Amino acid sequence: MLRYATRRLLHALLVLWATFTATFFLLYVLPGDAALSKAGVGSDGAALNAADLDRVRAELGLDQPALIQYLKALGNALRGDFGTSIQTGSPATRMYAEAVPETLKLAGSALLVGLAVGIAWALLATYTRRNLLRQALLALPAAGVSLPTFWIGLILLQFFSFRWQLLPAIGNEGVQSLILPALVLAIPTASMSAQILSRSLELTMRAPYIETARARGASRGRVLLGHATRNSIIPVVTALGMTAGHLIGGSVVMESVFSRAGVGAITVRAVNFQDTPVVLVAVVFAALVFVTVNLLVDLLYPLIDPRIRLRRAPLERPVGARRPAAQRPVAAPEATA
Amino acid sequence: MSVIDSVRAVEFAPRLKRPSVRRVLRRPGLVLAWIVVAFVGVAAAFPGLLTSHDPLGKTGARLAPPSGEHLFGTDNLGRDLFARVVYGTAESVQAVLIAVVVGLVVGSLIGLVAGFVGRWVDDVLMRIIDVLLAVPTLLISLAFIAALGFGTVNIAIAVGIGNIASFARVMRSEVLRIKGTAFVEATTFAGIGRLRVLSRHVLPNAAGPVLVLATLELGLALLSVSALSFLGFGTPPPAPEWGSLVAAGRDYLLAAWWMATLPGLVIAATVLAANRIARSANRDHAVNF
Numbered sequence: 001m002l003r004y005a006t007r008r009l010l011h012a013l014l015v016l017w018a019t020f021t022a023t024f025f026l027l028y029v030l031p032g033d034a035a036l037s038k039a040g041v042g043s044d045g046a047a048l049n050a051a052d053l054d055r056v057r058a059e060l061g062l063d064q065p066a067l068i069q070y071l072k073a074l075g076n077a078l079r080g081d082f083g084t085s086i087q088t089g090s091p092a093t094r095m096y097a098e099a100v101p102e103t104l105k106l107a108g109s110a111l112l113v114g115l116a117v118g119i120a121w122a123l124l125a126t127y128t129r130r131n132l133l134r135q136a137l138l139a140l141p142a143a144g145v146s147l148p149t150f151w152i153g154l155i156l157l158q159f160f161s162f163r164w165q166l167l168p169a170i171g172n173e174g175v176q177s178l179i180l181p182a183l184v185l186a187i188p189t190a191s192m193s194a195q196i197l198s199r200s201l202e203l204t205m206r207a208p209y210i211e212t213a214r215a216r217g218a219s220r221g222r223v224l225l226g227h228a229t230r231n232s233i234i235p236v237v238t239a240l241g242m243t244a245g246h247l248i249g250g251s252v253v254m255e256s257v258f259s260r261a262g263v264g265a266i267t268v269r270a271v272n273f274q275d276t277p278v279v280l281v282a283v284v285f286a287a288l289v290f291v292t293v294n295l296l297v298d299l300l301y302p303l304i305d306p307r308i309r310l311r312r313a314p315l316e317r318p319v320g321a322r323r324p325a326a327q328r329p330v331a332a333p334e335a336t337a
Numbered sequence: 338m339s340v341i342d343s344v345r346a347v348e349f350a351p352r353l354k355r356p357s358v359r360r361v362l363r364r365p366g367l368v369l370a371w372i373v374v375a376f377v378g379v380a381a382a383f384p385g386l387l388t389s390h391d392p393l394g395k396t397g398a399r400l401a402p403p404s405g406e407h408l409f410g411t412d413n414l415g416r417d418l419f420a421r422v423v424y425g426t427a428e429s430v431q432a433v434l435i436a437v438v439v440g441l442v443v444g445s446l447i448g449l450v451a452g453f454v455g456r457w458v459d460d461v462l463m464r465i466i467d468v469l470l471a472v473p474t475l476l477i478s479l480a481f482i483a484a485l486g487f488g489t490v491n492i493a494i495a496v497g498i499g500n501i502a503s504f505a506r507v508m509r510s511e512v513l514r515i516k517g518t519a520f521v522e523a524t525t526f527a528g529i530g531r532l533r534v535l536s537r538h539v540l541p542n543a544a545g546p547v548l549v550l551a552t553l554e555l556g557l558a559l560l561s562v563s564a565l566s567f568l569g570f571g572t573p574p575p576a577p578e579w580g581s582l583v584a585a586g587r588d589y590l591l592a593a594w595w596m597a598t599l600p601g602l603v604i605a606a607t608v609l610a611a612n613r614i615a616r617s618a619n620r621d622h623a624v625n626f
């Protein structure tokens with residue numbers, strides 16, 4: 001167990017390092033001149049002279065070879081220093097970290113709502129015997145992942161905030177401001193988990209032990225909730241890392257639609273200003289969330305399913321978990337019979 | 338008629354008849370999806386056929402609601418919104434195609450090499466894919482836009498790069514599957530070169546599932562592209578692009594509901610249609626992924 005956990009931790013660190021490296025070279029070495037954009041912000045359209053530019057370059061360390069720049073940046077990043085924001089001049093990490101709680105509120109409530117609705121949805125679709133209702137329940141999640149969230153957000157905004165004035169349209173004040181964005185952000189999560197769980201339940205319900213339980217007189221509802229769900233939920237748990245990633249990506253869009261403060265808004269502004277340190281923080285933070293959730297999920301498996309012997313390949317995820325529309329029955333994790 | 342021919346006739350006759358009216362009518366959703374996609378195709382190729390209005394010039398009153406004359410109403414500058422959506426189609430469709438082709442080509446190449454060469458090459462390439470999987474696609478796209486600059490083509494490339502991982506994984510698993518089959522093993526004993534085996538035997542057999550994935554990615558790419566241009570990273574106005582049309586309408590939610598709602602509806606309908614078709618292709622070919 002300890003060896004397994006260490007291996008997973010090492011792999012997680014490797015992914016984080018690789019993410020940092022790839023993003024660093026993408027942002028710092030590939031494009032033109034960070035000094036230009038930095039100097040450009042201060043002088044506001046005034047003609048730049050070469051001496052100024054050289055000074056800024058030296059300040060940012062851009063006059064040094066890429067590899068030296070990278071090693072320095074990596075050393076600093078390990079100490080939590082990702083450089084200073086080009087827009088504000090304050091440390092990029094702090095700027096980002098201050099916005100994290102707001103996004104956490106949004107993404108966290110969307111995750112809870114999404115999982116609850118998605119799981120209930122799949123259970124209902126599996127439980128009902130009316131074919132038409134089942135078809136409808138199974139078809140809707142596929143539509144749910146096809147809808148542009150920014151569009152749904154704008155439509156809800158139009159009705160609930162502008163027409164009926166029930167909920168605030170913008171800002172981070174209070175629970176009311178959280179309702180609409182969290183609901184919209186929950187749609188893809190709910191659709192995805194409903195799709196994954198209903199496929200998984202479909203397989204489980206055909207298992208012999210389900211038939212045995214029914215033969216012994218357990219009702220359909222009892223078999224579903226008491227026997228099938230726990231065995232079928234694992235693919236949903238497996239997809240949690242992906243879900244967290246989707247929520248971070250989705251909150252970028254939601255924070256824009258509902259004019260909320262948060263890491264999404266900061267990321268968009270950073271891309272607009274080509275504020276590379278902040279973009280770097282955003283990407284590495286997203287990877288950190290993904291890697292952490294996956295580590296937790298890996299440690300969670302044995303609690304849900306004691307049959308699982310911890311021998312799964314590192315970070316092997318079903319492709320479908322990332323692409324809900326393509327979701328195919330997800331095999332249960334390796335179990336020893 | 339030989340015996341074999343008559344056997345063929347029996348075998349093939351029902352199969353030829355099956356995609357007939359009855360079978361098509363059993364899937365009304367699929368028919369509707371194809372109609373939507375056909376409309377989008379016509380709008381992208383021959384926008385003039387669908388509307389006579391100028392997408393960039395003032396053609397009516399400002400903020401006129403939808404009517405027979407202006408199907409989608411007019412915008413804050415009096416431009417016909419339907420014409421803007423129709424003329425914007427080409428750019429959106431082009432962006433989607435670029436995105437899918439970038440993901441398909443680069444991803445397939447990575448998956449092909451990783452699966453076929455194996456060993457440390459596989460390890461290294463798959464760790465790169467792990468990075469692409471660890472970061473949400475929207476953030477990968479945003480990082481690339483920060484590096485490449487704004488514009489619809491850059492958005493498309495960025496979205497395509499975000500999609501590399503899924504193509505690489507499907508291609509790799511297909512290649513691994515095919516590499517293990519008897520007929521590929523036989524090529525080794527027949528003394529056929531590895532490159533030839535790759536191009537003549539492995540690639541054609543692996544192509545199917547990857548192409549089905551490409552159809553699935555069409556709808557998702559449209560969602561990503563329009564979300565990014567909604568966020569304002571697309572081609573600057575007045576060029577009409579679907580996502581930026583929705584963004585332009587958000588300031589007029591109360592005064593002119595149609596400005597954000599109708600272009601968004603077009604995006605939603607197109608994604609739904611594309612996904613519906615992709616799903617039926619997926620089922621018909623029973624893809625393994």
